[in-house]
Amino acid sequence: FYQFTVIGLGRFGTSVAITLERLGCSVLAIDEDEKKVEELKDYVSFAKVANATNINALRDAGVQNSDVVIIAIANDIQSSVLATLLVKELGVKYVVAKAVNDAHGKILEKIGADLVVFPEKESGELLAQRLVVPNIIDFMELSANVKIFEVKTSPHLVGKTLEDLQLRRKYSLNILAIHRGGDIIINPHPDERIEAEDILYIVGTLDSLNKLLMVEN
Amino acid sequence: FYQFTVIGLGRFGTSVAITLERLGCSVLAIDEDEKKVEELKDYVSFAKVANATNINALRDAGVQNSDVVIIAIANDIQSSVLATLLVKELGVKYVVAKAVNDAHGKILEKIGADLVVFPEKESGELLAQRLVVPNIIDFMELSANVKIFEVKTSPHLVGKTLEDLQLRRKYSLNILAIHRGGDIIINPHPDERIEAEDILYIVGTLDSLNKLLMVEN
Numbered sequence: 001f002y003q004f005t006v007i008g009l010g011r012f013g014t015s016v017a018i019t020l021e022r023l024g025c026s027v028l029a030i031d032e033d034e035k036k037v038e039e040l041k042d043y044v045s046f047a048k049v050a051n052a053t054n055i056n057a058l059r060d061a062g063v064q065n066s067d068v069v070i071i072a073i074a075n076d077i078q079s080s081v082l083a084t085l086l087v088k089e090l091g092v093k094y095v096v097a098k099a100v101n102d103a104h105g106k107i108l109e110k111i112g113a114d115l116v117v118f119p120e121k122e123s124g125e126l127l128a129q130r131l132v133v134p135n136i137i138d139f140m141e142l143s144a145n146v147k148i149f150e151v152k153t154s155p156h157l158v159g160k161t162l163e164d165l166q167l168r169r170k171y172s173l174n175i176l177a178i179h180r181g182g183d184i185i186i187n188p189h190p191d192e193r194i195e196a197e198d199i200l201y202i203v204g205t206l207d208s209l210n211k212l213l214m215v216e217n
Numbered sequence: 218f219y220q221f222t223v224i225g226l227g228r229f230g231t232s233v234a235i236t237l238e239r240l241g242c243s244v245l246a247i248d249e250d251e252k253k254v255e256e257l258k259d260y261v262s263f264a265k266v267a268n269a270t271n272i273n274a275l276r277d278a279g280v281q282n283s284d285v286v287i288i289a290i291a292n293d294i295q296s297s298v299l300a301t302l303l304v305k306e307l308g309v310k311y312v313v314a315k316a317v318n319d320a321h322g323k324i325l326e327k328i329g330a331d332l333v334v335f336p337e338k339e340s341g342e343l344l345a346q347r348l349v350v351p352n353i354i355d356f357m358e359l360s361a362n363v364k365i366f367e368v369k370t371s372p373h374l375v376g377k378t379l380e381d382l383q384l385r386r387k388y389s390l391n392i393l394a395i396h397r398g399g400d401i402i403i404n405p406h407p408d409e410r411i412e413a414e415d416i417l418y419i420v421g422t423l424d425s426l427n428k429l430l431m432v433e434n
């Protein structure tokens with residue numbers, strides 16, 4: 001597994017650091033705020049106080065030994081940009097940087113960030129999709145318009161078989177899996193009958209999914 | 218489609234509002250900061266300046282006519298909690314509130330939020346998963362340990378058929394779909410041969426996916 005450094009222990013940075021450790025990685029967590037480092041030190045492999053706009057502080061902390069560095073300083077655009085530049089100068093191969101808007105994102109790309117992320121923007125888009133079709137729990141993009149949707153079963157689907165519903169012919173939808181109780185049924189048969197608590201994994205467009213879920217509602 | 222109100226036009230709230238409009242919904246965007254309202258008014262159906270901790274201001278703005286209200290005020294916990302309480306008092310059926318930490322989230326639930334979201338925490342977890350297995354573009358949870366992973370093809374998989382790989386027998390993995398160029402192949406046949414630019418949609422645990430992608434690397 002790779003060695004990671006997370007710089008900036010706001011809500012986003014903290015979540016990245018904790019999740020990486022939970023997945024079995026070794027994380028070096030850095031923040032200039034001693035209090036933030038103190039709060040996190042029991043949850044990560046290494047936690048150090050350092051100002052990420054000071055290249056010596058970064059070197060002393062050992063950042064150059066990381067395969068991946070995540071720069072999660074957000075509101076201070078100048079510090080975020082400078083820290084990204086310095087971490088690249090230290091020779092780190094893969095640098096991820098959080099941006100607060102498109103302009104900030106472009107600057108980060110220009111100065112060498114390998115991946116720019118917009119956490120609030122991405123989670124806002126995700127929530128909006130989940131709200132537009134209330135049954136949608138989550139989704140994953142397959143292409144510009146086609147997604148895999150994780151949906152709660154609508155009452156009017158309960159008791160019907162997949163064949164009754166004619167998902168492919170009537171709605172151009174494909175059901176990939178059903179999560180029922182503790183079981184996952186992959187590629188369910190046409191005679192599989194939908195039950196009230198089923199979670200369905202369906203491929204198609206949002207429009208066709210809407211048609212399926214809105215029918216008889 | 219439902220009528221939505223978004224209160225609090227930070228990065229998260231703005232993203233929710235714009236995405237809802239893009240999906241065809243009608244959005245009322247509210248913020249106490251005139252500048253934020255001004256910046257968004259060309260992208261939403263209605264944009265009004267209002268202090269969300271004032272019930273008369275909310276009523277004048279017409280918030281009670283919305284089916285769903287998203288309260289995206291974050292750093293000011295007191296305002297976020299009061300706004301949530303007032304919006305519920307106005308009779309809005311479904312209220313989503315952004316929380317900055319677990320304590321804030323518990324308070325919001327207690328005072329009536331129907332859904333509490335932690336955008337920075339959720340996107341931090343997502344990024345961490347994407348980084349641990351570098352091929353992972355995205356994933357969706359099927360159950361506590363099983364996920365649908367969207368992955369880039371590893372070089373050592375290219376040219377092999379699904380049957381060669383014995384995904385089910387060797388790795389307990391199932392390939393649900395292949396995204397190749399503009400096409401999506403659902404439930405590919407065992408004789409399907411993997412190509413260099415394929416995006417694979419695979420069901421299984423992170424551990425088994427890791428084994429598949431790390432073999433011969």
Ligand SMILES: Nc1ncnc2c1ncn2[C@@H]1O[C@H](COP(=O)(O)OP(=O)(O)OP(=O)(O)O)[C@@H](O)[C@H]1O
Nearest residue numbers: 008009010011012031032033051052073074075079
């Ligand atoms: N030069 C620096 N060196 C190290 N840490 C820094 C530096 N500048 C800012 N930080 C730290 O980055 C962290 C995140 O910063 P910021 O306040 O921009 O994000 P935030 O909006 O709180 O983030 P989030 O939305 O993820 O909660 C803070 O804990 C701050 O102490």
Ligand SMILES: Nc1ncnc2c1ncn2[C@@H]1O[C@H](COP(=O)(O)OP(=O)(O)OP(=O)(O)O)[C@@H](O)[C@H]1O
Nearest residue numbers: 225226227228229248249250268269270291292296
């Ligand atoms: N009482 C209130 N009534 C209306 N709007 C409010 C009120 N209090 C705060 N806001 C607005 O909520 C918005 C978001 O607030 P906040 O600063 O907490 O979030 P943020 O950290 O910038 O959010 P994000 O992380 O989504 O960018 C701001 O635009 C602010 O003007």
